[in-house]
Amino acid sequence: MEFQLVYPMAAMVLLTAVVAIRTVIGRVSAVKRGDVDARYYKTFQGEAGEPRKMAQHTRHFVNLFENPVLFYAACITAMVVGQGTGLLLWLAWVFVVCRVAHAFVHLGTNSIPPRMYTYGASWIVLVAMWGAIVVRVASAA
Numbered sequence: 616m617e618f619q620l621v622y623p624m625a626a627m628v629l630l631t632a633v634v635a636i637r638t639v640i641g642r643v644s645a646v647k648r649g650d651v652d653a654r655y656y657k658t659f660q661g662e663a664g665e666p667r668k669m670a671q672h673t674r675h676f677v678n679l680f681e682n683p684v685l686f687y688a689a690c691i692t693a694m695v696v697g698q699g700t701g702l703l704l705w706l707a708w709v710f711v712v713c714r715v716a717h718a719f720v721h722l723g724t725n726s727i728p729p730r731m732y733t734y735g736a737s738w739i740v741l742v743a744m745w746g747a748i749v750v751r752v753a754s755a756a
Contacts, residue, residue: 617699620690623707627686630715631679637722638672645669675721679714682741686710689744698751706744713737 645651645666655661665673686707693703717733720726 620699623711626711638676710740
């Protein structure tokens with residue numbers, strides 16, 4: 616059984632860790648500058664809220680636990696059924712590239728059209744991954 620899908624999964628974990636670290640550093644800096652009251656982070660509620668840039672980071676970090684969860688499930692499923700190479704490996708790396716591009720846009724310019732395209736592309740790739748898995752499992756049955 617091939618386990619090469621571990622590498623794109625590890626790349627996604629690394630992306631998530633980088634965003635998490637940037638988010639924590641940004642929050643601490645925002646509190647130190649007085650841009651946000653530290654008590655805001657107890658419940659993520661308050662009159663002032665957090666600065667726009669920090670809200671982007673927070674939202675992006677949360678987003679990394681949405682469709683990437685289905686990516687991890689697809690990779691693990693593919694490895695379990697012995698389909699962790701070839702097309703699925705290629706699609707997994709395309710998914711990672713889409714998510715890295717989405718992170719750069721969302722945490723950078725936050726321009727809606729490229730953000731929407733990169734996010735949408737990651738969904739298309741994810742659906743293709745699951746489709747390939749289902750087809751291969753069905754054809755093996």
